[in-house]
Amino acid sequence: MxxxxxxxxxxxxxxxxxxxxxxxxxxxxxxxxxxxxxxxxxxxxxxxxxxxxxxxxxxxxxxxxxxxxxxxxxxxxxxxxxxxxxxxxxxxxxxxxxxxxxxxxxxxxxxxxxxxxxxxxxxxxxxxxxxLSGTGEATQSEVDRLFGLLRPASAHSLPKGLTAATSDLVARTLREAEGELSAAEVGRRTGVSRVTARRYLEHLCADGRAELRLRYGSAGRPEHRYRWAR
Structure with a gap:
């Protein structure tokens, strides 16, 4: 805590x-x-x-x-x-x-x-x-990400094509969910397409605020499941 x-x-x-x-x-x-x-x-x-x-x-x-x-x-x-x-x-x-x-x-x-x-x-x-609680050496990309984490999300810090309002909506949806959600489930709850939801979810994962888990079924590609980083 x-x-x-x-x-x-x-x-x-x-x-x-x-x-x-x-x-x-x-x-x-x-x-x-x-x-x-x-x-x-x-x-x-x-x-x-x-x-x-x-x-x-x-x-x-x-x-x-x-x-x-x-x-x-x-x-x-x-x-x-x-x-x-x-x-x-x-x-x-x-x-x-x-x-x-x-x-x-x-x-x-x-x-x-x-x-x-x-x-x-x-x-x-x-x-x-x-x-920062870990040990060992950091790469430049990890240092960049750590310093970037302490800057709040804004339009200029988001990848091209993403908006701060939708990013906040997707983040709030994932934060308030009980357990994991797929991109399709996030899309239905937020009113955006599955592809759009996945772009925002990938951005939240890259930001460190969300986590991705692959769920493997009996056949086909694994399902991408997302949860808020606790």
Whole structure:
């Protein structure tokens, strides 16, 4: 499980994000904080893997939380892997964006945004984290894929002929399915052709968010079955 600390000065927003995180398989919310001081204390106490960090905090900027924890990492002040940050904020100042980037934020989501964008980013983070837990050497294509996972899907990142709206629809259909689906089944549920559904499913597999299993019958070619990567 990926342990998450939600940090936001607005209690209602924090609760909304908490509920969304809890609904994503493989994630659990271990705590909530509404000030910078509380965030620092909770990271030390709870040892989360990921912090959803707002930059508007009443006692100090969220960036200061990142900087202090990163300094502790460099000084060996904590006996665990460095915590990751997913910045969720209305701050649009480019200096703050740059500071978040330099601080090692895995992504920067600007409020307001659809909750599906947060779910998408969490799922991508989970796949990247799972792949980084292995050992050995990585190829350039594997490195490219890992870094690409932390970028949300958009029209320019999709293969030619695919659209973000349909990709989201196919992803949601597979995510909500109980078990595996074929391309034909996905097509029927989404209203697209089997061939089109298969293109999107192959893209999700290449992205690491879906998995392919071949089911062999008594004769003929094996059936391609797809499931959401848990």
């Amino acid at each position: 990926t342990r998450v600390l939600v940090v936001d000065d607005d209690v209602r927003v924090a609760q909304t994000h908490r509920e969304l995180v809890a609904s994503v398989p493989g994630f659990e919310v271990v705590g909530e904080a509404h000030t910078a001081a509380s965030a620092l204390a909770e990271v030390g106490r709870l040892r989360p893997d990921l912090v959803l960090l707002d930059l508007y905090l009443p006692d100090a900027p969220g960036i200061s939380v990142m900087r202090e924890l990163r300094a502790a990492d460099r000084d060996g002040g904590r006996d665990r892997n460095p915590v990751d940050f997913l910045v969720i904020t209305a701050v649009r100042d480019i200096e703050q964006v740059r500071a978040a980037l330099h601080g090692g934020a895995v992504h920067y989501l600007l409020k307001p945004f659809p909750l599906s964008a947060l779910r998408d980013q969490l799922e991508r983070y989970a796949v990247a984290r799972r792949r």
